[in-house]
Amino acid sequence: MSFTKLLGVAWTAWKFAAKRLGPIGGLVVAAVAAVGYVYLGPRLAENHPALAKIIR
């Protein structure tokens, strides 16, 4: 997982969420998306390797 992809996920989540939830809400959603991407990736790779390959 490259840092660029993680940054892309966080930035996209931030841009979508900040408009509706404000800057704090956007920051929280971006953090949740980034953490979820990092932690759910290995779990997905363990349980569903084919799907993990698509996501990552």
Place this chain on the structure above:
Amino acid sequence: MIGDCSVSYITVWDTDNPSGMFATSTTIEHSDNESQYQSHMSDRYFIAFPRSCTIMAVTGLVGSVVAFVIALLIGGLAIYISARVVSDIDDYSHAVVTAFVGAIAWALTAWIPLIGPVIALIVWIGVINWRYPGGWGKAAIIGLAAWVSALVILFVVNSILGLGIGAFGIPGV
């Protein structure tokens, strides 16, 4: 063949037949239920195929959806960058929706023989004109800048990061 999943595995059988003989005489390589996926077709007929076929089909569907979403986000990013530069409008979700509507407008008009691509381009710029203020001239500049932005983004994403994705909603890229 569906990838590694051979269609010769797929079998339809008649449940009214007490002897359990298959209605179609295709090859069954896995006869136990655990290795097969059964799908109900009707009250009488069932279709069975290996579980791996189901997993491949679901994975392929999810992969297509993920690829579409990423391509849409990249198309929206290109329009977002150009709208930000040209009109100073900072709204990513607005740009993503514009890319989606523009792609539909393009698809609905580009098939017309001879003049289709020209009409599609005008309609696509019209969508940008409808979604962003500033008139047709500014919309055309946003469209051109979005096209250049998409080329740069895809070059970076595909060449440097090694991903093979496109930009949905930007014509010609």
